[in-house]
Amino acid sequence: MTYKSGFVTVIGRPNVGKSTLVNNLVGEKINIISPRPQTTRNSIKAIYTEENGQIIFIDTPGIHQARNKLDKYMLEEAYSSLEGIDLIIFILDGSTYWGKNDQMIYDQIKNSKKDIIYVMNKIDKISNKELQKRQKKYTQKVGEEVIPISALNNKNIDTLLAEIFSYLPEGPQYYPEDMITDQIERFVFAELIREKIFYLTREEVPYGAAVLVEEVKERENEDYYIRANIYVEKKSHKGIIIGKNGKMIKKIGREARKEIEDLMQTKVYLDLWVKVLKNWRDKDNLMKRMGYK
Numbered sequence: 001m002t003y004k005s006g007f008v009t010v011i012g013r014p015n016v017g018k019s020t021l022v023n024n025l026v027g028e029k030i031n032i033i034s035p036r037p038q039t040t041r042n043s044i045k046a047i048y049t050e051e052n053g054q055i056i057f058i059d060t061p062g063i064h065q066a067r068n069k070l071d072k073y074m075l076e077e078a079y080s081s082l083e084g085i086d087l088i089i090f091i092l093d094g095s096t097y098w099g100k101n102d103q104m105i106y107d108q109i110k111n112s113k114k115d116i117i118y119v120m121n122k123i124d125k126i127s128n129k130e131l132q133k134r135q136k137k138y139t140q141k142v143g144e145e146v147i148p149i150s151a152l153n154n155k156n157i158d159t160l161l162a163e164i165f166s167y168l169p170e171g172p173q174y175y176p177e178d179m180i181t182d183q184i185e186r187f188v189f190a191e192l193i194r195e196k197i198f199y200l201t202r203e204e205v206p207y208g209a210a211v212l213v214e215e216v217k218e219r220e221n222e223d224y225y226i227r228a229n230i231y232v233e234k235k236s237h238k239g240i241i242i243g244k245n246g247k248m249i250k251k252i253g254r255e256a257r258k259e260i261e262d263l264m265q266t267k268v269y270l271d272l273w274v275k276v277l278k279n280w281r282d283k284d285n286l287m288k289r290m291g292y293k
């Protein structure tokens, strides 16, 4: 059998279940999911690999009217993720009806001249009779077959996968099979922290420092908790980064937090830890997680 692979954009209005679908397919919680809309702030790649092929998913932020700088950035991200991809999956919400935002996205993706698979999600929320009715309505709107699924209950996902592969071209395995995401958002946070270390410390200290974001959590009061480890190569460097009475690490944390808050447009609690790890540059796994080849 030939090996097929390609880049697939998952698009749809906020809250239709894009992250749930991608996460369930890949089998691990990668993106931040919450019942509130617009939780996905970046296009995050998730990678699905099986014997005969590989699908690289781009999970786009929900498309909506831009209200602020961050919204605009998210919109650009969503549309720019259409470039250079092989297939679009347009997710519709089976528990509601065709809306203004669906129309807006439909017009845009139709323009892109890419292949599109239409999916109607959340069918677990409606009766069989209702399902058929809505599927018919959606089919009339888009003029093509609409695949009903429940991302939450993994219903009809095999059909969807087979459909995706039927569109993908013959291609290489782009990423190793044990790699499931490239975690763009975490990488950006880590880079912001690293940048502060560069500004605030001297000589070889910043060059021997690496940052890995270990945890990103949206809390009930709507702020973000971010925990990151700063790895240094020598004990003496740890002392410098922490500083007298923790002064330096507080300063690094304060300045990085301000920038992350600016990016996320919300309050952030940044929890920084400094750890000595000799020769971290030689540790393959760590390098991979940091986004270095």
Ligand SMILES: Nc1nc2c(ncn2[C@@H]2O[C@H](COP(=O)(O)OP(=O)(O)OP(=O)(O)O)[C@@H](O)[C@H]2O)c(=O)[nH]1
Pocket (backbone or CB within 6 Å): 012, 013, 014, 015, 016, 017, 018, 019, 020, 021, 032, 033, 034, 035, 036, 037, 038, 039, 040, 060, 061, 062, 063, 121, 122, 123, 124, 125, 149, 150, 151, 152, 153
């Ligand atoms: N009942 C039901 N709920 C679902 C299904 N798929 C997703 N949800 C729920 O819908 C909500 C939004 O899901 P997400 O996966 O975050 O939606 P999204 O489209 O990625 O949202 P944005 O990131 O805001 O664009 C969550 O509460 C999910 O649990 C489904 O198949 N059935």
